Amino acid sequence: MIDRESPVPIYYQIEEYIKQLIETEALNPGDAIPSEREFTEQFKVSRMTVRQAITNLVNEGYLFRQKGKGTYVSNQKIEQTLQGLTGFTEDMKKRGLKPGSKILDFKLAPAELSVAKQLYINEHDPVYEIKRIRLADDLPMALEMSYLPANLIKGLTEEIVNNSLYEYIEDNLQLKIDYATQVIESSLSHEDEAKLLQIPKNAPILLIQRQTFLDNGQPFELVKSKYRGDRYKFVVDMKRV
Amino acid sequence: MIDRESPVPIYYQIEEYIKQLIETEALNPGDAIPSEREFTEQFKVSRMTVRQAITNLVNEGYLFRQKGKGTYVSNQKIEQTLQGLTGFTEDMKKRGLKPGSKILDFKLAPAELSVAKQLYINEHDPVYEIKRIRLADDLPMALEMSYLPANLIKGLTEEIVNNSLYEYIEDNLQLKIDYATQVIESSLSHEDEAKLLQIPKNAPILLIQRQTFLDNGQPFELVKSKYRGDRYKFVVDMKRV
DNA sequence: GAATTATAGATGTCTAGACAACATAATATT
DNA sequence: AATATTATGTTGTCTAGACATCTATAATTC
Numbered sequence: 001m002i003d004r005e006s007p008v009p010i011y012y013q014i015e016e017y018i019k020q021l022i023e024t025e026a027l028n029p030g031d032a033i034p035s036e037r038e039f040t041e042q043f044k045v046s047r048m049t050v051r052q053a054i055t056n057l058v059n060e061g062y063l064f065r066q067k068g069k070g071t072y073v074s075n076q077k078i079e080q081t082l083q084g085l086t087g088f089t090e091d092m093k094k095r096g097l098k099p100g101s102k103i104l105d106f107k108l109a110p111a112e113l114s115v116a117k118q119l120y121i122n123e124h125d126p127v128y129e130i131k132r133i134r135l136a137d138d139l140p141m142a143l144e145m146s147y148l149p150a151n152l153i154k155g156l157t158e159e160i161v162n163n164s165l166y167e168y169i170e171d172n173l174q175l176k177i178d179y180a181t182q183v184i185e186s187s188l189s190h191e192d193e194a195k196l197l198q199i200p201k202n203a204p205i206l207l208i209q210r211q212t213f214l215d216n217g218q219p220f221e222l223v224k225s226k227y228r229g230d231r232y233k234f235v236v237d238m239k240r241v
Numbered sequence: 242m243i244d245r246e247s248p249v250p251i252y253y254q255i256e257e258y259i260k261q262l263i264e265t266e267a268l269n270p271g272d273a274i275p276s277e278r279e280f281t282e283q284f285k286v287s288r289m290t291v292r293q294a295i296t297n298l299v300n301e302g303y304l305f306r307q308k309g310k311g312t313y314v315s316n317q318k319i320e321q322t323l324q325g326l327t328g329f330t331e332d333m334k335k336r337g338l339k340p341g342s343k344i345l346d347f348k349l350a351p352a353e354l355s356v357a358k359q360l361y362i363n364e365h366d367p368v369y370e371i372k373r374i375r376l377a378d379d380l381p382m383a384l385e386m387s388y389l390p391a392n393l394i395k396g397l398t399e400e401i402v403n404n405s406l407y408e409y410i411e412d413n414l415q416l417k418i419d420y421a422t423q424v425i426e427s428s429l430s431h432e433d434e435a436k437l438l439q440i441p442k443n444a445p446i447l448l449i450q451r452q453t454f455l456d457n458g459q460p461f462e463l464v465k466s467k468y469r470g471d472r473y474k475f476v477v478d479m480k481r482v
Numbered sequence: 483g484a485a486t487t488a489t490a491g492a493t494g495t496c497t498a499g500a501c502a503a504c505a506t507a508a509t510a511t512t
Numbered sequence: 513a514a515t516a517t518t519a520t521g522t523t524g525t526c527t528a529g530a531c532a533t534c535t536a537t538a539a540t541t542c
Contacts, residue, residue: 045527121536184475236479310522
């Protein structure tokens with residue numbers, strides 16, 4: 001198990017060993033790992049070496065200690081769960097679903113007042129309006145209305161929208177996407193939406209409205225989504241300040 | 242400088258000492274701190290103790306090491322937090338509403354399996370179960386079921402719960418609340434919930450399940466909430482990574 | 483039976499070394 | 513003068529213990 005001839009430090013070998021126990025589900029979240037003394041006997045190493053391995057895994061969020069009791073497996077790696085801002089495509093991939101999309105409408109139109117306000121532009125300024133059905137594993141997941149100010153996001157096409165909009169904005173337009181504010185509420189499906197989402201009328205839907213900003217504080221995207229309540233749960237991690 | 246009679250660990254005293262050097266700008270970003278051997282002589286402690294202090298500061302982002310050269314002051318403490326994790330009371334205040342609460346049930350009971358799993362405790366371990374109606378401007382806003390492991394959150398009373406639970410945990414129990422994972426979904430009100438929330442049956446509700454963690458990765462709270470869909474919107478900010 | 487007191491086992495802190503690996507500067511060799 | 517070598521100082525890894533503190537359980541006492 002431990003190779004003393006290896007240039008890989010012993011504490012690191014022990015780290016890998018424990019991580020593998022977690023990944024193979026030999027150890028599950030909440031389970032106690034063997035005590036430090038047990039590891040010293042198992043691997044014939046000093047306790048400080050074992051502690052170095054365990055301390056690293058504690059710092060990485062794999063384990064947590066309880067004085068006088070033992071050391072336990074955490075739920076997930078923290079960094080991994082502190083999820084970033086992503087689009088629909090990345091979101092679905094993370095959930096292990098195949099993302100898809102069907103554009104219902106793509107046009108350049110003058111902005112309505114409510115949309116203009118949220119994009120920090122004037123009423124009747126040109127905005128791209130994109131209406132889509134979002135699919136996951138080929139089944140409807142959400143209805144989506146996107147609004148993008150044409151003076152800022154230039155040269156948009158259906159092609160780009162269907163591939164990766166965020167990559168286009170960051171790579172081609174050289175703009176830096178920074179953060180988004182999302183408002184989430186519960187609602188019921190109307191008849192026409194129900195039909196498109198293939199759910200009954202008056203079924204629960206998750207209404208998500210997102211305003212996405214560049215690093216200069218300017219909004220470049222407004223997305224109004226209606227997710228099927230039976231298929232979608234919104235997951236968010238928050239940090240105490 | 243180092244007080245050996247103090248119950249405060251020596252490594253922690255050294256940490257504070259180094260942090261103070263940085264804060265008073267006796268040490269600036271890029272500067273090398275004294276070598277580990279110099280510290281052992283200055284404080285008359287073993288090198289492992291010095292290393293424990295420095296390792297902690299490296300993990301917290303204050304310092305970085307260079308093998309064979311030395312240890313240096315970092316540019317800045319990394320990891321700025323995005324948004325505050327708060328309880329119901331703070332949340333309502335931010336929205337300009339008067340928070341209120343009515344406890345329907347407060348008891349110490351053996352944990353059910355599903356709850357135990359999410360709190361990383363064993364089935365039948367004691368948990369505080371608190372059922373509340375949450376009010377905003379004296380009107381029902383949400384139904385809330387809270388579960389807290391009694392072996393960790395000790396001495397809980399209705400009084401504490403009604404005032405500020407988080408303050409009690411951080412100030413009295415000296416535990417550090419770190420982050421929470423929340424799962425949000427859309428649902429419909431059942432008959433009994435509808436009555437308590439004073440809304441019609443089958444009205445939209447926002448179902449929020451929150452798992453709150455300490456800084457060691459251990460969960461200390463599980464909250465299942467049902468918010469009135471007509472009164473509550475969940476707002477979250479996300480940062481692009 | 484209930485409360486109190488040991489006891490065993492876990493993590494927390496600390497010691498006084500040892501040798502390895504790496505970086506740099508001083509010294510010796512070519 | 514350029515190149516090797518050596519010396520020195522740094523962090524990296526590791527040992528074999530010690531005692532403290534906390535938890536949970538077993539044993540004892542009331």
